[in-house]
Amino acid sequence: MDRRSSGSSSGEALLFLTDEQLRQGIEAMFFAYRGFTADPDRILADMAYGRAHHRAIHFIGRAPSTTVNNLLNILGVTKQSLNRVLRTLIADGLVESNVGRIDKRERHLTLTQAGRELEQTLSDAQRARMRAAYREAGPDAVAGFRTVLEAMMDSEMRGSYSRLKDPTS
Amino acid sequence: MDRRSSGSSSGEALLFLTDEQLRQGIEAMFFAYRGFTADPDRILADMAYGRAHHRAIHFIGRAPSTTVNNLLNILGVTKQSLNRVLRTLIADGLVESNVGRIDKRERHLTLTQAGRELEQTLSDAQRARMRAAYREAGPDAVAGFRTVLEAMMDSEMRGSYSRLKDPTS
DNA sequence: TTGGAGTGTCAACAACACTGACATAAACTA
DNA sequence: TAGTTTATGTCAGTGTTGTTGACACTCCAA
Numbered sequence: 284m285d286r287r288s289s290g291s292s293s294g295e296a297l298l299f300l301t302d303e304q305l306r307q308g309i310e311a312m313f314f315a316y317r318g319f320t321a322d323p324d325r326i327l328a329d330m331a332y333g334r335a336h337h338r339a340i341h342f343i344g345r346a347p348s349t350t351v352n353n354l355l356n357i358l359g360v361t362k363q364s365l366n367r368v369l370r371t372l373i374a375d376g377l378v379e380s381n382v383g384r385i386d387k388r389e390r391h392l393t394l395t396q397a398g399r400e401l402e403q404t405l406s407d408a409q410r411a412r413m414r415a416a417y418r419e420a421g422p423d424a425v426a427g428f429r430t431v432l433e434a435m436m437d438s439e440m441r442g443s444y445s446r447l448k449d450p451t452s
Numbered sequence: 453m454d455r456r457s458s459g460s461s462s463g464e465a466l467l468f469l470t471d472e473q474l475r476q477g478i479e480a481m482f483f484a485y486r487g488f489t490a491d492p493d494r495i496l497a498d499m500a501y502g503r504a505h506h507r508a509i510h511f512i513g514r515a516p517s518t519t520v521n522n523l524l525n526i527l528g529v530t531k532q533s534l535n536r537v538l539r540t541l542i543a544d545g546l547v548e549s550n551v552g553r554i555d556k557r558e559r560h561l562t563l564t565q566a567g568r569e570l571e572q573t574l575s576d577a578q579r580a581r582m583r584a585a586y587r588e589a590g591p592d593a594v595a596g597f598r599t600v601l602e603a604m605m606d607s608e609m610r611g612s613y614s615r616l617k618d619p620t621s
Numbered sequence: 622t623t624g625g626a627g628t629g630t631c632a633a634c635a636a637c638a639c640t641g642a643c644a645t646a647a648a649c650t651a
Numbered sequence: 652t653a654g655t656t657t658a659t660g661t662c663a664g665t666g667t668t669g670t671t672g673a674c675a676c677t678c679c680a681a
Contacts, residue, residue, distance in 0.1 A: 299591045305579045306514070307617055308586070308598065309488075313507070314609040315601035316485050317528060319478075333667050338482070345475070352627060359486060364669055366629065388627045388678050410474045416603035417477070420596065422468045427589065427596020429477065432484035434585035440483040448476055502636055520659065533638055535660065557647045557658045 322408035335360075335368045337405055340394065343378060344402040345447055348391045350383070357443045377401060491577035504529075504537045506574055509563065512547060513571040514616055517560045519552070526612045546570060 298304070323337050342357050343349060351369070355362055369392070372378040377398035383389035394402060417425050436444060467473065492506050511526050512518060524534055538561070541547040546567035552558035563571060586594050605613060615621060 296591075299594050300583055300586055302579065304594075305582045305586070306575075308582050308594070309510075309578055310514075310613060310616055311598055311601040311605075312485070312488055314606075314613050315604040316481070317609060318605045319481055321606060331666095335668060341478075345479075350627080351629090360668085361670065362628075363630080363671085367668080370629090383627095386627080386679075388676095390628070406475075409478055410471065412604060413474045413477050414469055416600055417469055417474070419603040420599040422465070423592075424596030424599040425468050425473075425477070427593030428600035429480055430589040430593040431585050431597035432480040434588040435484040435581060436480075436487045437483075437490060440486060444479060444483050447479055504637060521657090529637085530639065531659075532640085532661080536637080539660090552658095555648075555658085559659070 318412065319409070322412055323405045326405060326408060331371070335364070336372060339365065339368050339372060340377065340398060340402045340405065342447075343392045344394050344399065344406075346450070347393050348381075350389045350391060352389070354392065357447075359440075372398070487581065488578070491581055492574045495574060495577060500540070504533070505541060508534065508537050508541060509546065509567060509571045509574065511616075512561045513563050513568065513575075515619070516562050517550075519558045519560060521558070523561065526616075528609075541567070 320334060324334060327333055327337060338358055339354065342354060346353070346357075351362070351365070355365055358365060369378065369380070373380055375397075376395055379393045379395050379398075380390045381393070383391055420428070433441060433444070489503060493503060496502055496506060507527055508523065511523060515522070515526075520531070520534070520538070524531055527534060538547065538549070542549055544566075545564055548562045548564050548567075549559045550562070552560055589597070602610060602613070
């Protein structure tokens with residue numbers, strides 16, 4: 284079902300779609316993601332925090348004053364799961380939760396000064412690796428990288444992603 | 453430390469290394485990885501298996517007759533963690549463990565017929581998404597994608613990755 | 622006023638990772 | 652041969668992160 288499936292005659296133009304190429308892509312994704320999270324993980328291991336805290340901090344920092352529900356959609360976890368994380372972050376003074384002015388049911392989340400500092404530390408580590416990879420690969424490769432990643436997202440996630448990229452949309 | 457090392461005048465050639473670009477890359481990676489694992493996760497949710505089983509099955513299928521130790525290095529988990537997974541896979545008849553002929557301390561792991569079938573099912577789902585993304589992005593983007601991912605891996609992982617790509621090395 | 626949305630919380634549970642300790646068999650080495 | 656190292660398996664305990672399900676409260680809108 285997959286020997287160069289849609290090739291016209293011999294399909295040499297579609298060699299990048301062979302099973303072997305796809306498998307390599309899958310493995311590359313697996314190994315790269317490990318590297319991608321390794322640096323922040325190391326930093327967080329020393330604190331009482333984990334990857335979930337990092338994600339929350341990242342997206343709160345990225346979209347300040349976001350609501351819990353919005354964050355829930357971005358992170359794709361249950362509110363109970365997110366709440367456990369948020370509770371510790373708020374208790375530790377890294378995140379501030381403010382009742383909405385217009386809709387008072389909503390809580391708007393913002394990083395405190397300490398929260399911004401931790402965000403910066405984690406972000407620096409992750410960006411350093413990203414920067415090194417980007418620089419090594421070059422701008423054309425980076426453009427391709429981004430294109431494939433976007434195509435790989437679930438469509439709902441593509442929405443969240445675009446909104447973060449360009450908040451005016 | 454990176455303002456326009458090779459830029460002509462104001463560094464427009466390195467715009468892809470700005471913090472904003474890096475952040476977008478980080479987020480793209482996060483959302484894409486979610487998509488990447490979503491399909492196999494859905495299939496596994498119905499069984500008593502999880503992502504860890506998928507990974508084990510994938511790499512055993514990829515490098516048949518691999519030893520436990522080798523798998524341990526590839527997966528980057530502790531033997532206790534891997535063992536828990538392997539035990540269930542062997543008990544369920546998806547993986548076969550054979551004492552090594554040369555070194556009898558080693559166990560060589562292979563997928564059984566049932567194991568290969570499950571591997572195929574999971575792999576089909578994941579490859580389908582990968583193939584769609586690849587096709588949508590085109591060969592040049594795919595090449596860039598792979599280049600960036602390889603640059604993002606830890607160097608030890610790059611070794612495992614290459615060996616899987618080209619077992620003769 | 623009623624229904625539903627947004628939020629917080631409790632309890633229970635499962636998957637998957639970790640550390641530490643110990644056991645066994647085989648292989649290597651002095 | 653005796654002692655050490657390697658490869659593996661296993662037991663026990665723990666932590667993070669996810670899940671369901673249930674319930675309460677506040678507030679918005681029809």
